[in-house]
Amino acid sequence: MNPPPALPACCTPLDAHWPLPDVLPDTVLLSTHFDPSLLAFDDFLRSTIEPPPSIQRSVAKRQAEFLAGRVCARAALQQLEGLDCIPAIGEDRAPVWPAHICGSITHSTGRAAAIVARKTHWRGLGMDLENLLNAERAERLAAEILTPPELERMAAGRQDQLALWVTLTFSVKESLFKALYPIVQKRFYFEHAEVLEWTDNGHVRLRLLTDLSNEWHYGTELDAQFGVHDGHLLSLVSIKA
Structure with missing residues (x-):
């Protein structure tokens, strides 16, 4: 077997650490x-x-x-x-x-x-990494990223989690798109999904707000997960085969 190519000078050695709550098999x-x-x-x-x-x-x-x-x-x-x-x-x-x-x-x-x-093993995988927004930027972007029900849930939640909530909602919707687009071959946007709930231990529940196919239609719910490390938020949507 040929040796692996050299790493670029700009990159650190690759890390296989699993950074999310639930390890995906296979x-x-x-x-x-x-x-x-x-x-x-x-x-x-x-x-x-x-x-x-x-x-x-x-x-x-x-x-x-x-x-x-x-x-x-x-x-x-x-x-x-x-x-x-x-x-x-x-x-x-x-x-x-x-x-x-x-x-x-x-x-x-x-x-x-x-x-x-x-x-x-897996039909779709969508992963997204974002810098954690600061509170001021999160407040400014919230109306562009969140649906009206999401904005209501944010307003009713803890103010010290506002930036996390907006970053998470942005990231997990990006992950949802990456996981589903190769399957449905149809574009959709932030307003076409909503975060129903999330937990401090990194679990998220999402719902589609549009029809993408007979299988992936309005009201379909999916699970996602996320982790926060060193000022970054990583989210993952995985769809089983």
């Missing part, structure tokens, strides 16, 4: 820290990852986050079933996975992660 999740200021001119070559034209033209931050995410994704696929594969960027901007694989890539300031599984 999945591989890997993460890394990255620093765009450490991006070397030969990092893509060193990692044997060909940057698409849109990435070649982008700034160092975008190049580093793309590279970090793809490094995690390739290593996760290798660990899952020995695949040497780097997901391309599809026309819809989503990663293109092998036909029998579902997965998700995410990145935020200085951190990237990827999760993969075989479709025989």
Whole structure:
């Protein structure tokens, strides 16, 4: 077996720690820290990852986050079933996975992660990493992200959790989209789902507010999970096969 490609200079060694409350069986999740200021001119070559034209033209931050995410994704696929594969960027901007694989890539300031599984075990995986909003920004963005019932629940909740509530709602809806879009092939937005409840130990209940298909229709409820570490919130929506 060929040795794995060298890590980019801008990335730390990959971390297999599971950062969420419930470990998903038959999945591989890997993460890394990255620093765009450490991006070397030969990092893509060193990692044997060909940057698409849109990435070649982008700034160092975008190049580093793309590279970090793809490094995690390739290593996760290798660990899952020995695949040497780097997901391309599809026309819809989503990663293109092998036909029998579902997965998700995410990145935020200085951190990237990827999760993969075989479709025989999981139909959809959506993962999203966000910087925790501060209270002022959360209050400003709340009306754009939250539905009227969500705004009511936020107002009735603890004020010291407002920023967490808005960040979580944003993140878990992003994860929901990533998990469902490959299945339904139909776009939907923040107003098309709502968070019904969440717990301090990282469990979330969601409900669709639109019809996406015969199976995924208005009123369908799903579970999600999240974790908060070092100023980041990671959320995950997983749909069993």
